[in-house]
Structures are given as C-alpha cells and as structure tokens.
Amino acid sequence: MKKIKVTLVGGGTGLSVLARGLRRYPVDISAIVSVADDGGSTGLVRDQIDMPAPGDIRNVMSSLSDVESKLENLFVYRFKKDRFGGHALGNLMLAAMYDMTGDFAMAVKELSKILNVKGTVIPSTNFSPKLAARMDDNSIIVGESYIPEVKQKIEEVYLLPNDTVATAEAVQAIEDSDVIVFGPGSLYTSVIPNLLPGGIKDAILGSQGIKVYVSNIMTQVGETLGYTAADHLEAIDFHLGQKTGRSIMDFIILNEQDIQGQISEYYSRNHMSIVSSDKQRIREMGVEIATDHRLVSIDDQGAVRHNNKVLAEKIYDIALREISTLQYKK
Structure with a gap:
C-alpha cells in the first residue's frame, strides 16, 4: 500500500511536537520549516x-x-x-x-x-531572510524576535529581501502532498513565514492535497491577542492571497474544551485567552471542524500544550477518511 504523503508547514516547538506524534504512523513525512x-x-x-x-x-x-x-x-x-x-x-x-x-x-x-x-526536513528557503511586519499604525518592525515585543496588532508580515525564493524541495513536497498541515505554532512568526518565499503560495493554491490548519490553543502576546480560530484562518488566507471569503483550508483542528480553571495564572496576567471556536464563521468559510476532548495537555504548572499523540491521531484519521473517499470517487 502506498504511504500517504503528509507535509508539515511551520516552525517553533509546535512543529516538532506534531512531528514526534506523527512519526508513529505509516505516513511519508516532509516538514517545511521556517528559517527566519x-x-x-x-x-x-x-x-x-x-x-x-x-x-x-x-x-x-x-x-x-x-x-x-x-x-x-x-x-x-x-x-x-x-x-x-x-x-x-x-x-x-x-x-x-x-x-x-x-x-x-x-x-x-x-x-x-x-x-x-x-522523513524529509526541508528549509523553506536556502537563503537567510529577515522577517518584517507592518503594524496597524503602518510602522515596520524588522526581525522575527522583535515583532512580538512591540505588542501591536500585526497587519501583515513579509520577508526581506522580498525576492526570496523557496527551495525546490519545499515546492515539490507541497505539490506531491496528499495532506498539508499548517501549524501548530506562532501564527505570524512560525507558520506564515513559510508561505512567503516565492513559489510556495502558488504551490499551495494549486495543490489538490487536503489542507489542515492546527489552531493554537491559547492566544499569543504580541501576535494574536483577541484572535478567534477564524481570525487565524483569515490571516493565513490573506497571506496566500485568498480573498474570496472561502478559506484555502479544508479542516481546522481546534480545542473546544473549557480548560480555564486548569491553566496557569500566567496566561491571564499576560492577557492571553483560550482561542475561541467561532463555529459559524468557520463553517461559512467552508472549513470543517475536527476536535477531541483529549487534544489539550496541561502539565503540573498549568502550562498548555497539544497532546501530540491525539493531534497526530486526528490528522491521520482525516487523511484516511478523505483520501479513501477521493479514491472511491475516482
């Protein structure tokens, strides 16, 4: 049986957590990783x-x-x-x-x-770009580590130089994918930077693969305070040039459990909240919701993480269901 080709797109600790969980399954993994x-x-x-x-x-x-x-x-x-x-x-x-x-x-x-x-680990570009952000006051912040420190609303991010191109391997992995998984990870500094090198956007928009976004569990200081799950989707669609109101994503994996009483006070002190599942907006965008009551892992200190085993299980289930359906239709 031919292995399902799964391409992971992201960076930070979220991508490595997902990769660790997914490697247990009989899938061909490629990971496109941010280098900004x-x-x-x-x-x-x-x-x-x-x-x-x-x-x-x-x-x-x-x-x-x-x-x-x-x-x-x-x-x-x-x-x-x-x-x-x-x-x-x-x-x-x-x-x-x-x-x-x-x-x-x-x-x-x-x-x-x-x-x-x-599996195959692929840098999104073979060059050494800087990440820049345009904030809601039109100021420009350069440097991935500096962007969240400003603590302003981000309008868009881009790479410098702006003619940075993707590695051929990254484009090929997307084109060959049965499933493309975006996240989890910092929206503007881990996930979206992978979409910016030349060639990536066209490959994603032209891909016939199933596209899955793994929503963050908590909002993030300096990036997504106040964001709902649909807001995360809209930010990705915007950077992919998708402006029809219908998302490029087919699925979103998100938490729908009330974990407020179990998490550290660190989050509330920093104005971080649970990413809300605004189901109606998500469905209007043409995205199917996948969730699980075991999706969230909370340690003894109240720190919130994805349960990598459950997350990988959800992705594999989506892949098996959708790909078998497509094969049946053929």
Whole structure:
C-alpha cells in the first residue's frame, strides 16, 4: 500500500511536537520549516555565518530522528552561556555542514542521513531572510524576535529581501502532498513565514492535497491577542492571497474544551485567552471542524500544550477518511 504523503508547514516547538506524534504512523513525512528566526543561539550563528536559521530545523530533525537517545540528546544539548555562548550543539553541527557544502538544504539533507531522520526536513528557503511586519499604525518592525515585543496588532508580515525564493524541495513536497498541515505554532512568526518565499503560495493554491490548519490553543502576546480560530484562518488566507471569503483550508483542528480553571495564572496576567471556536464563521468559510476532548495537555504548572499523540491521531484519521473517499470517487 502506498504511504500517504503528509507535509508539515511551520516552525517553533509546535512543529516538532506534531512531528514526534506523527512519526508513529505509516505516513511519508516532509516538514517545511521556517528559517527566519533570529533569536538565541540561532541568532548568534546567523550573525557569525550568513546562513538560514538552524534552530527550528534542529528541533524537527531531533523529533524525527531514529538514532539512540544519547545521540539525540547530544544533538539538542545546549552549552552553558558562559562557555560557548549558549549554543545548541545541533546548531553548530548544521553550521559546520553548511560551511562544508555551501548549500543549507544540502547540509540539512546530509545531517539527516547521519541522524537517521524518518522523513524529509526541508528549509523553506536556502537563503537567510529577515522577517518584517507592518503594524496597524503602518510602522515596520524588522526581525522575527522583535515583532512580538512591540505588542501591536500585526497587519501583515513579509520577508526581506522580498525576492526570496523557496527551495525546490519545499515546492515539490507541497505539490506531491496528499495532506498539508499548517501549524501548530506562532501564527505570524512560525507558520506564515513559510508561505512567503516565492513559489510556495502558488504551490499551495494549486495543490489538490487536503489542507489542515492546527489552531493554537491559547492566544499569543504580541501576535494574536483577541484572535478567534477564524481570525487565524483569515490571516493565513490573506497571506496566500485568498480573498474570496472561502478559506484555502479544508479542516481546522481546534480545542473546544473549557480548560480555564486548569491553566496557569500566567496566561491571564499576560492577557492571553483560550482561542475561541467561532463555529459559524468557520463553517461559512467552508472549513470543517475536527476536535477531541483529549487534544489539550496541561502539565503540573498549568502550562498548555497539544497532546501530540491525539493531534497526530486526528490528522491521520482525516487523511484516511478523505483520501479513501477521493479514491472511491475516482
């Protein structure tokens, strides 16, 4: 039986969490990862070597790796700040491989072989772009790590230089996909940056694959305070040039459980709220809602995360149902 081709689009910790859950299923995984990050160890590496951001790539590679746990732990090990600048070893390994090959996508591919990565990890672009945002007062903020710090409403984000093109591998993965999953992750600084390199938008709009958006559970300071689930969809559609009122997405996976009494006070102190499921708007956009009472994981400190096993299960269920329906119709 031919494996279902699933392409994940995103960045940050959300994508690595999803990848870790989905690798248990008999699917062919490709992960298109944002490379516009400029904070922490990643930012220091980018300052010293003109290369795309390695941090999110490193996390996804680790999630999909089949090597022994000690080697995986070594790959994500972060040095003490006063010794090696707080660098993660995986970032340094990617930088070294990039220095050897002169091609970031090739560096990721070669290191993936060493780590026995189950699937294909693909940088969204082979260049080293900066993420910029136009705020609601028309001010422009440059730098992925600076955008949320301004704490203003974001109107749109774009890459500098604006002629940044996608890797051929990223475009091909989208075109070949049976299912394309967007998120979870920071809307404007992890998910949408992957849509911006030239070639990606056309590939998504032309794709016959099922498109699934994984909604964040909580709104995020500096990005989505006050956003509903439909607002997240509209932001993605806007950046894809979809302006008909009907979303490019076929499904949205979201939380509909009331978890307010179980979560940390940190969220309310920072004006973060549960992303509301405005069902009527979502359905008017032509998007089907998928949910599960087990979708949310809350730890002892009240921190909210997706349950990666349940999230992967929902995506696999959607894929099996929709693809079998399409095959039957054919």
